[in-house]
Amino acid sequence: xxxxxxxxxxxxxxxxxxxxxxxxxxxxxxxxxxxxxxxxxxxxxxxxxxxxxxxxxxxxxxxxxxxxxxxxxxxxxxxxxxxxxxxxxxxxxxxxxxxxxxxxxxxxxxxxxxxxxxxxxxxxxxxxxxxxxxxxxx
Amino acid sequence: xxxxxxxxxxxxxxxxxxxxxxxxxxxxxxxxxxxxxxxxxxxxxxxxxxxxxxxxxxxxxxxxxxxxxxxxxxxxxxxxxxxxxxxxxxxxxxxxxxxxxxxxxxxxxxxxxxxxxxxxxxxxxxxxxxxxxxxxxx
DNA sequence: ATAGTTAATGCACCTGGTTGCAATTATATT
DNA sequence: AATATAATTGCAACCAGGTGCATTAACTAT
Ligand SMILES: [Mn+2]
Ligand SMILES: [Mn+2]
Ligand SMILES: [Zn+2]
Ligand SMILES: [Zn+2]
Numbered sequence: 248x249x250x251x252x253x254x255x256x257x258x259x260x261x262x263x264x265x266x267x268x269x270x271x272x273x274x275x276x277x278x279x280x281x282x283x284x285x286x287x288x289x290x291x292x293x294x295x296x297x298x299x300x301x302x303x304x305x306x307x308x309x310x311x312x313x314x315x316x317x318x319x320x321x322x323x324x325x326x327x328x329x330x331x332x333x334x335x336x337x338x339x340x341x342x343x344x345x346x347x348x349x350x351x352x353x354x355x356x357x358x359x360x361x362x363x364x365x366x367x368x369x370x371x372x373x374x375x376x377x378x379x380x381x382x383x384x385x
Numbered sequence: 386x387x388x389x390x391x392x393x394x395x396x397x398x399x400x401x402x403x404x405x406x407x408x409x410x411x412x413x414x415x416x417x418x419x420x421x422x423x424x425x426x427x428x429x430x431x432x433x434x435x436x437x438x439x440x441x442x443x444x445x446x447x448x449x450x451x452x453x454x455x456x457x458x459x460x461x462x463x464x465x466x467x468x469x470x471x472x473x474x475x476x477x478x479x480x481x482x483x484x485x486x487x488x489x490x491x492x493x494x495x496x497x498x499x500x501x502x503x504x505x506x507x508x509x510x511x512x513x514x515x516x517x518x519x520x521x522x523x
Numbered sequence: 524a525t526a527g528t529t530a531a532t533g534c535a536c537c538t539g540g541t542t543g544c545a546a547t548t549a550t551a552t553t
Numbered sequence: 554a555a556t557a558t559a560a561t562t563g564c565a566a567c568c569a570g571g572t573g574c575a576t577t578a579a580c581t582a583t
Contacts, residue, residue, distance in 0.1 A: 260549050260560060281539075296563045301540065303561095317455075320539075320570085335502045344500055353491035362482055363516030364473045378501030398530060398579050419569075434533045439570065441531095458540080458569075 250312040257310060264288075264295050268303045272313055278325035278370070280318065316370035323370075331369050337377035344377070388450040395448060402426075402433050406441045410451055416463035416508070418456065454508040461508075469507050475515035482515070 250269045254261060271287045272279065279287075284304070288295050304324055307313045313324045314331070331348040351368040358364050388407045392399060409425045410417065417425075422442070426433050442462055445451045451462045452469070469486040489506040496502045 258560095262549070262561065264562075294563085297539090298541075298564080299562055322540080335496065335500065335504065337502075344502060346496070346500070350492050350495055354488050357488055358473065358484070358511075358513075362473065362484070363519070364475075364482060364513055365519060366473065366511045366513035368511075373496075373504045373506075375496075375502055375504035381501070381503060396530095400531065400579070402532075432533085435569090436534085436571070437532055443571095460570075 250307065250310075253310050253312055254306075259306070259310075264292065264299055265303050267292055267295075268300060269307070269312075272307070272324065272326050275326070277329070278316075278318075278323045281322045281324070284324065314370050316372065318372045323372075325370065333368070333371045333373065335373050335375060335377070337380055338374050339376055339380040342377055342379075388445065388448075391448050391450055392444075397444070402430065402437055403441050405430055405433075406438060407445070407450075410445070410462065410464050413464070415467070416454075416456075416461045419460045419462070422462065452508050454510065456510045461510075463508065471506070471509045471511065473511050473513060473515070475518055476512050477514055477518040480515055480517075 250273070251261065251266065254265065254269075259265075267288055268284065271284060281301070281304070285297055285300050288300055304313065304315065304322075308315045308324075312327055314327060314329075315322055315324050317323070318334075318336075333346050333348065333350065335344040335346060336342070348368075351366075351371070355366055355368070358366055388411070389399065389404065392403065392407075397403075405426055406422065409422060419439070419442070423435055423438050426438055442451065442453065442460075446453045446462070450465055452465060452467075453460055453462050455461070456472075456474075471484050471486065471488065473482040473484060474480070486506075489504075489509070493504055493506070496504055
């Protein structure tokens with residue numbers, strides 16, 4: 248909803264492609280991979296070029312409407328309404344666990360104190376080994 | 386030095402390409418990007434294919450001889466002797482700060498307690514804003 | 524030293540993502 | 554409603570990294 252207004256306020260043109268991409272991100276729950284977004288866009292509007300989609304996603308990120316992050320080599324996007332959160336992904340079984348945005352607070356604090364450096368952690372995907380897998384294949 | 390032994394112990398063949406790649410990683414101080422490694426290898430041994438280099442690097446990582454991580458979209462590698470450490474990179478001025486491996490301890494602890502999940506943080510490159518840039522462009 | 528086995532290499536092609544540029548189109552102005 | 558203009562699109566080419574497969578070369582056994 249408000250993404251369109253944000254674009255308008257920034258003086259950006261409201262093309263059908265952009266409207267569609269915004270729609271898709273609004274309708275999604277959780278995050279979408281770039282591949283999913285491309286697929287959904289082209290299903291509803293064949294012929295839209297992937298470069299247009301990537302450019303629009305960058306633009307929406309720049310505007311603060313979506314958050315972009317990395318899952319392995321892929322880019323994933325989620326709507327700003329979802330708020331910041333992180334994921335744990337098990338290297339062995341692939342299971343994912345969601346976790347809150349506050350776990351990096353101590354890191355941010357110590358880096359700020361030691362170096363005066365402000366790090367932003369947004370939608371980090373952390374790889375590791377889950378409880379079950381740790382017990383099982385011991 | 387010991388990387389060669391590790392490969393030998395694992396029953397892997399000691400090709401000239403592999404020896405060269407190991408040499409380059411030994412001689413380097415700090416980390417190298419894949420691009421640097423490819424350039425150095427091909428300078429000394431023209432014709433070595435990039436897929437060979439990437440495969441060797443994966444192999445060395447698998448064997449625990451080098452650590453692989455990501456700097457932006459690029460892969461970077463450093464020798465295991467360097468030990469685990471992390472970097473802060475300023476989004477505005479590009480300056481980098483090295484920091485120790487212990488800053489993520491609190492995160493590891495809380496994720497372990499809450500979810501029984503063990504996350505490994507190795508050579509993380511964190512983007513943010515440095516002290517100077519924060520003061521300057523306020 | 525020779526031959527055989529098996530792993531490693533180079534090649535060609537693929538993937539996700541990015542970029543320069545000419546053609547198109549959304550918006551502002553008349 | 555028609556025009557002007559600046560932004561956006563599609564395209565084609567590019568990039569880093571990865572993969573399947575036929576050829577080559579490192580080790581093993583003779
Ligand atoms: Mn998410
Ligand atoms: Mn480093
Ligand atoms: Zn698991
Ligand atoms: Zn800075």
